[in-house]
Amino acid sequence: MPRPAVNVAVRAARAAGSVILRYMNRLDSLAVVEKQRMDFASEVDRLAEAEIIRELKRAYPGHAILAEESGAAGGGRQTWVIDPLDGTHNYLRGLPHFCVSIGMLDRGEPVYGVIYDPLRDEMFTASKGDGAFLNDRRLRINAREGLAGALLATGFPYRQRRHLDAQLGMTRALLVEAEDIRRTGSAALDLAYVAANRLDGYFEIGLKPWDMAAGCLLVREAGGRYCDFAGRDGIPASGNIIAGGLKVAQAMQAVIEAHSPPELLKA
DSSP: OOOHHHHHHHHHHHHHHHHHHHTGGGGGGOOEEEEETTEEEEHHHHHHHHHHHHHHHHHOTTSEEEETTTEEEOOSSEEEEEEEEETHHHHHHTOSOOEEEEEEEETTEEEEEEEEETTTTEEEEEETTTEEEETTEEEOOOOOOSSTTOEEEEEOOTTOGGGHHHHHHHHHHHHHHSSEEEOOSOHHHHHHHHHTTSOSEEEESSOOHHHHHHHHHHHHHTTOEEEETTOOBSSOTTOOEEEESHHHHHHHHHHHHHTOOGGGGOO
16 A cells, blocks of 8 residues: 555646646747757746645645755755656657656655656656556666676756766666666656566766755665666765666666776765
């Protein structure tokens, strides 16, 4: 049975998803701002985030909030980490691959996570120690032995294009052994897809906490692992993440570390 906090996050995610779908037929009229080079936000991001925060504050007024658009608010050991529309670039171009991501951290440790794809009505949920689920189906990552036959995903860091050469080197090296690599445009969904065995592994440079919090918990509760490029477990402060089944993540980490400059291996 889902924990009460997960039920609250599910309600919040569905409320945000309704906003996102409502505006899909009027993309041409949306107000869009460029927060920094190649990093966009629309009024839908802000409206969806407001819905999420409203639901969470109604249930947990004392919890802190860390949201992509409105930033940090409040304090304490519990923090809700929110990405109201992960995959904004896809959404604004009409590409049908984006989601809502809501995670809860307790002293920095992910304990609840919800990722919602409103187009497919797929709700990924996880609670620490209780497993990961897609709608009502329990998720379990397969025991692939390594990179042979693995389908991986990544994202190219528009915030950190200075690392593009390094990432292309990693990608080239991984493709020597893996089956293929996808670039979908939604970090949260990539992590959810790892938990659901649609992908075997995922890596990216320079993510933010709201990109990772919910998805990392899904991966771990489905029996996988997440770490930074140097192999340190936990949500990486650097934002440089590897996630996958235990042996796939181990094999990815060895290849990625060998092709990473020292800057990308820092904690």
